[in-house]
Amino acid sequence: MVKNGANSEQIIGNTLIELDSVDSTNNYLSKLANRTIVENGTVILAHYQTEGKGQRGNSWESEKGSNLTFSIYLDSSFLKLSQNFLLSMMVCNSVHELIAKYTNKAFIKWPNDVLIYNKKTCGILIENSIQKAHLSQSIIGIGLNLTQKQFDINSKATSLQSHVNRSLENNKVLNKLLAILDKNYKTLSQGNQLAIKNYYYQHLLGYKTELNYEWTSTNECFVGEILELEDTGLLKMRVNKEEIKMIEMKEIRLV
Ligand code: BTN
Numbered sequence: 001m002v003k004n005g006a007n008s009e010q011i012i013g014n015t016l017i018e019l020d021s022v023d024s025t026n027n028y029l030s031k032l033a034n035r036t037i038v039e040n041g042t043v044i045l046a047h048y049q050t051e052g053k054g055q056r057g058n059s060w061e062s063e064k065g066s067n068l069t070f071s072i073y074l075d076s077s078f079l080k081l082s083q084n085f086l087l088s089m090m091v092c093n094s095v096h097e098l099i100a101k102y103t104n105k106a107f108i109k110w111p112n113d114v115l116i117y118n119k120k121t122c123g124i125l126i127e128n129s130i131q132k133a134h135l136s137q138s139i140i141g142i143g144l145n146l147t148q149k150q151f152d153i154n155s156k157a158t159s160l161q162s163h164v165n166r167s168l169e170n171n172k173v174l175n176k177l178l179a180i181l182d183k184n185y186k187t188l189s190q191g192n193q194l195a196i197k198n199y200y201y202q203h204l205l206g207y208k209t210e211l212n213y214e215w216t217s218t219n220e221c222f223v224g225e226i227l228e229l230e231d232t233g234l235l236k237m238r239v240n241k242e243e244i245k246m247i248e249m250k251e252i253r254l255v
Helices: 025-035 085-099 170-189 193-203
Strands: 015-022 043-049 068-075 106-109 113-116 119-131 134-144 210-215 221-229 235-239 243-247 252-254
Touching (some): 025 043, 025 068, 025 119, 068 170, 085 106, 085 113, 085 119, 085 170, 085 193, 106 193, 134 170, 170 193, 193 221
Parallel strands (some): 015 043
Antiparallel strands (some): 043 068, 106 113, 113 119, 210 221, 210 252, 221 235, 235 243
C-alpha cells in the first residue's frame, strides 16, 4: 500500500494499493469494503485482471501492463439516487480532460465512454451502494487504454499512445488522472453541478448535432439529436427531425 504523503490534500489516490494480478479491481474493492472501513478516495490498481468487468455484463480485456485498470472508492452520499448520472459525468469529464492534454480529438460518448476520433479509449463501470433515496458509496472502475497496440478486430478500440508522439509512462499518466479526478470530485461534492454538466455537454458527441443511431431492439437506423440529459442519465433526443423521445442507456447505439 502506498500513502501519498506528498499531497495530503488530495482525496483520490491518497491511499493506493497496487496489485500484480486480481480478478477485477471493482470486485476487490467491493470485498474490501465489506470487511473493513475503506478510506474515501482509495485506489486499487492492477497490472492485470483475470475477470475484468465491462458494462452490461460484458468482460473487459486488457493486455498485461499496457493499460491503466483501476478502481476508486468514493463517498457519493451527497448525491440523490436520481442524480447518479452526475457521477458518471464527473468521471467521463476527468478522463476527457486528461486525454485532451495530448490530443484535441477526444470526445465523450453517452453514457460513459471516452473516444479518440471514433474509437474507444476508455471504459467506465460505476457500481453504487444505495441508502434510501441517496447514493452512499460508489466504486468507480476505469479502464484506460494507454500503450496496447493490437485490439480485437471488432472492438473499435484505440490507445492513447497511438495518438501521441512522445512515450507515455503509466505512472505519470495515472497521477495526472487522479489529480484531475480529485479536482472534479471536489467540484461535484461542493455542489457545482453546473460546471460538471457544462463540460460534459461541451464534449459530448452528438449534442445539438444530428448523428446516425440504431435501436438496439430492431437494428433500425434513425437520425438523432441529443437535446438534454436528465440527472438520472435519461436522454432527451429528437428522432428523425421531429419526434422527441426520452431514451434509456441500452436502447440505442451510435452507428
Ligand atoms: C466498459 O464496458 O466500457 C466499462 C469497462 C470498465 C473496465 C474497468 S477496468 C478497472 C475496473 N475493474 C473492472 O473489472 N472493470 C473496471
